Amino acid sequence: MDTPGAHLEHLRDYNESLVVALARTRAEFDRAGVAEATGLTPQAVSKVLGRLTGQGLVEICGVRRQGVGKPASIYRLVPGSRHAVGIHAARRTLRTVLTDLAGTVLASTVTPLPPDFTPGQLLDAIRRDTDRTGGDPVGVGIGMVGPLDHAAGIVHDAHRLRHWHDVPLRQLAQEALAVPVHLDKDVTAGVTAEAWRRGPTFRDGALIMVESGIGAGLWLGGAAYRGAHTNAGEFGHTVVQLDGPRCVCGRSGCLEILHDTAVAAGRLGTAAEVLATGIVNLLRTTDVNHVVLAGADLLRHPEVYEHATRAAIPRSHWQDVSVTLAELGADVIAAGAAMQVLDAAYGIPSTMGVRASF
Amino acid sequence: MDTPGAHLEHLRDYNESLVVALARTRAEFDRAGVAEATGLTPQAVSKVLGRLTGQGLVEICGVRRQGVGKPASIYRLVPGSRHAVGIHAARRTLRTVLTDLAGTVLASTVTPLPPDFTPGQLLDAIRRDTDRTGGDPVGVGIGMVGPLDHAAGIVHDAHRLRHWHDVPLRQLAQEALAVPVHLDKDVTAGVTAEAWRRGPTFRDGALIMVESGIGAGLWLGGAAYRGAHTNAGEFGHTVVQLDGPRCVCGRSGCLEILHDTAVAAGRLGTAAEVLATGIVNLLRTTDVNHVVLAGADLLRHPEVYEHATRAAIPRSHWQDVSVTLAELGADVIAAGAAMQVLDAAYGIPSTMGVRASF
DNA sequence: GCAGTTTAGCAACGCTGTTGCGTAATAGAA
DNA sequence: TTCTATTACGCAACAGCGTTGCTAAACTGC
Numbered sequence: 001m002d003t004p005g006a007h008l009e010h011l012r013d014y015n016e017s018l019v020v021a022l023a024r025t026r027a028e029f030d031r032a033g034v035a036e037a038t039g040l041t042p043q044a045v046s047k048v049l050g051r052l053t054g055q056g057l058v059e060i061c062g063v064r065r066q067g068v069g070k071p072a073s074i075y076r077l078v079p080g081s082r083h084a085v086g087i088h089a090a091r092r093t094l095r096t097v098l099t100d101l102a103g104t105v106l107a108s109t110v111t112p113l114p115p116d117f118t119p120g121q122l123l124d125a126i127r128r129d130t131d132r133t134g135g136d137p138v139g140v141g142i143g144m145v146g147p148l149d150h151a152a153g154i155v156h157d158a159h160r161l162r163h164w165h166d167v168p169l170r171q172l173a174q175e176a177l178a179v180p181v182h183l184d185k186d187v188t189a190g191v192t193a194e195a196w197r198r199g200p201t202f203r204d205g206a207l208i209m210v211e212s213g214i215g216a217g218l219w220l221g222g223a224a225y226r227g228a229h230t231n232a233g234e235f236g237h238t239v240v241q242l243d244g245p246r247c248v249c250g251r252s253g254c255l256e257i258l259h260d261t262a263v264a265a266g267r268l269g270t271a272a273e274v275l276a277t278g279i280v281n282l283l284r285t286t287d288v289n290h291v292v293l294a295g296a297d298l299l300r301h302p303e304v305y306e307h308a309t310r311a312a313i314p315r316s317h318w319q320d321v322s323v324t325l326a327e328l329g330a331d332v333i334a335a336g337a338a339m340q341v342l343d344a345a346y347g348i349p350s351t352m353g354v355r356a357s358f
Numbered sequence: 359m360d361t362p363g364a365h366l367e368h369l370r371d372y373n374e375s376l377v378v379a380l381a382r383t384r385a386e387f388d389r390a391g392v393a394e395a396t397g398l399t400p401q402a403v404s405k406v407l408g409r410l411t412g413q414g415l416v417e418i419c420g421v422r423r424q425g426v427g428k429p430a431s432i433y434r435l436v437p438g439s440r441h442a443v444g445i446h447a448a449r450r451t452l453r454t455v456l457t458d459l460a461g462t463v464l465a466s467t468v469t470p471l472p473p474d475f476t477p478g479q480l481l482d483a484i485r486r487d488t489d490r491t492g493g494d495p496v497g498v499g500i501g502m503v504g505p506l507d508h509a510a511g512i513v514h515d516a517h518r519l520r521h522w523h524d525v526p527l528r529q530l531a532q533e534a535l536a537v538p539v540h541l542d543k544d545v546t547a548g549v550t551a552e553a554w555r556r557g558p559t560f561r562d563g564a565l566i567m568v569e570s571g572i573g574a575g576l577w578l579g580g581a582a583y584r585g586a587h588t589n590a591g592e593f594g595h596t597v598v599q600l601d602g603p604r605c606v607c608g609r610s611g612c613l614e615i616l617h618d619t620a621v622a623a624g625r626l627g628t629a630a631e632v633l634a635t636g637i638v639n640l641l642r643t644t645d646v647n648h649v650v651l652a653g654a655d656l657l658r659h660p661e662v663y664e665h666a667t668r669a670a671i672p673r674s675h676w677q678d679v680s681v682t683l684a685e686l687g688a689d690v691i692a693a694g695a696a697m698q699v700l701d702a703a704y705g706i707p708s709t710m711g712v713r714a715s716f
Numbered sequence: 717g718c719a720g721t722t723t724a725g726c727a728a729c730g731c732t733g734t735t736g737c738g739t740a741a742t743a744g745a746a
Numbered sequence: 747t748t749c750t751a752t753t754a755c756g757c758a759a760c761a762g763c764g765t766t767g768c769t770a771a772a773c774t775g776c
Contacts, residue, residue: 009732012733032753065743067742068752071741092643115766212748221581228561229645231749238596239638274600285593286644367763390723398764402763424722426721427723428772
């Protein structure tokens with residue numbers, strides 16, 4: 001820790017983010033409600049709400065009469081007090097969204113990217129579209145195909161893009177944009193969007209994305225899960241047919257090759273069933289209780305995939321799984337990238353800030 | 359929160375457990391080393407070490423001369439200051455171990471269980487073997503086949519045991535033993551043992567267990583991962599052959615049925631290759647960088663499985679995966695159950711104690 | 717023996733949430 | 747209208763956390 005007094009500050013930040021997280025899930029709230037939900041004393045909540053009001057994150061919006069006694073002040077989040085920009089760098093297009101603190105998408109633009117674009121070309125496009133979006137964001141999030149290193153901000157080998165080998169994209173973008181930048185896999189950004197919008201009940205979920213490849217973003221135990229090399233969720237390249245056709249990844253009978261082959265043959269139902277088998281495999285492995293379906297290719301026939309998935313999931317008296325389509329549709333990746341920025345700044349920190357990696 | 363002052367206490371507990379965690383990974387340590395590793399100031403470390411010494415968890419064991427200046431006091435963990443009992447309730451045997459605070463197995467016993475034993479029979483056996491083990495444990499951990507609910511301490515339907523439907527085993531055992539009891543799936547307990555012994559570098563790992571069924575215990579992001587219904591890691595019932603033979607779970611071509619069929623036919627190499635395919639699927643999904651092989655059936659031919667697994671895992675310049683056998687062998691489940699008790703009492707808490715599930 | 721260096725810890729401090737208690741605001745009864 | 751009970755709010759004092767300032771202790775090297 002290089003800043004003195006860090007530990008009490010972390011305690012304070014932790015409690016503040018706890019209250020912000022609660023504020024995001026409720027249209028309105030009062031002091032007693034926050035105290036009850038968080039376990040803090042009402043007086044402590046007063047102090048926290050005072051600080052948050054001072055930062056403009058929260059405001060009083062009325063009083064609540066509940067019979068006898070002095071009416072309680074009603075607070076609410078000020079969604080417009082903070083903004084973030086999220087970017088989805090796909091293979092041919094750049095999608096840029098502006099979101100507010102509540103996770104609402106305020107603006108969304110799509111511009112084409114040059115074929116087989118270079119890092120420089122992407123940076124130019126990002127700067128152009130970010131400037132055009134405006135909004136004075138607290139940061140910019142970038143969602144992109146992997147493999148990449150989230151912690152280091154380096155793109156190892158963007159799939160099907162020749163000019164991308166160990167590119168320090170986060171650092172480059174940070175210099176170009178002069179705001180904090182987060183880099184993450186597209187699917188992880190996507191599941192963050194769902195988790196951010198659906199609140200703390202969404203503790204374990206997977207976002208299944210079918211869009212020039214099949215991948216999954218994982219949200220496990222209340223946080224984005226990326227694995228040891230930011231490469232978790234490559235479930236398109238799990239084998240479901242040992243003697244199946246050869247896949248580009250080197251193995252045979254991968255989910256992706258079987259799915260894509262069926263789609264190419266016009267057998268969409270079979271493709272959806274194959275995907276559903278893979279999803280149930282994922283459920284067996286991770287035991288998430290929320291499945292979110294997303295991706296351009298999937299959302300062209302949402303009802304087919306949704307039905308096949310629901311049909312494939314077994315039920316029991318103690319197990320339940322929700323299957324839904326991505327609420328934000330095509331914006332989900334970009335919006336999630338923006339929410340990762342907000343999450344870093346206003347979300348509940350996963351550690352207390354002390355290095356535990358000794 | 360029902361206890362006042364809870365939040366500052368949590369800060370204190372957090373820092374204390376941070377120091378204990380560090381003490382577990384180092385034979386000896388001094389104030390400056392802890393301060394450097396944790397980010398706390400030396401004076402804060404003094405206070406923490408003073409409290410831990412008072413609790414008997416840590417002791418001074420000498421001084422270190424490093425040239426000029428006053429020598430630094432050398433501290434070390436007192437492994438014998440705390441003990442825990444771990445229990446592995448398998449289908450036919452009850453394994454009971456006693457471990458110390460460092461995770462060393464001090465005693466290990468195996469006793470038979472009646473065929474198709476009842477909850478009452480298991481409780482009797484647990485009480486008997488726990489009493490016999492002695493050691494005044496801080497708690498008892500039970501590792502068992504699922505499905506079960508870790509948080510509620512309820513066994514839903516122990517696989518292949520008829521008398522087990524929604525049994526509140528944790529509560530029953532707690533009343534019978536008069537110490538805190540933890541209940542978890544066997545594989546999760548097992549991976550906890552590996553993680554506890556290998557320290558903070560083991561952040562993402564999977565323990566593969568082949569023993570009357572195939573399962574995986576997951577350790578993701580530095581903590582045991584159980585999923586939404588304590589049912590994560592059921593990877594024996596992931597489909598790897600869409601048109602494969604029917605499995606007991608209702609689907610076809612599960613990893614387990616293919617593996618067991620090959621073993622029954624004497625084709626151990628094929629069985630190991632099938633398992634290895636499943637393991638690579640697991641790596642694709644979770645991106646863990648540690649694979650631990652365990653289970654009685656697997657450890658009968660460890661080299662076959664180890665070789666097949668190593669051969670199946672692709673390598674790249676940014677990706678590395680370690681494949682090892684369970685260090686504790688047959689004790690791994692029971693020892694892990696004991697370490698879960700120690701982890702709850704002396705491990706780094708995952709939350710700051712405030713309810714965030716509003 | 718003295719100077720220089722490093723460690724250890726007491727004491728004061730700032731900041732956190734908590735507790736005690738006074739004040740404000742309301743409904744309902746007198 | 748007036749009084750009382752009730753509920754909400756917040757100032758002030760407090761306990762406990764890690765931090766900072768400073769002094770004492772213990773050692774090496776000259």
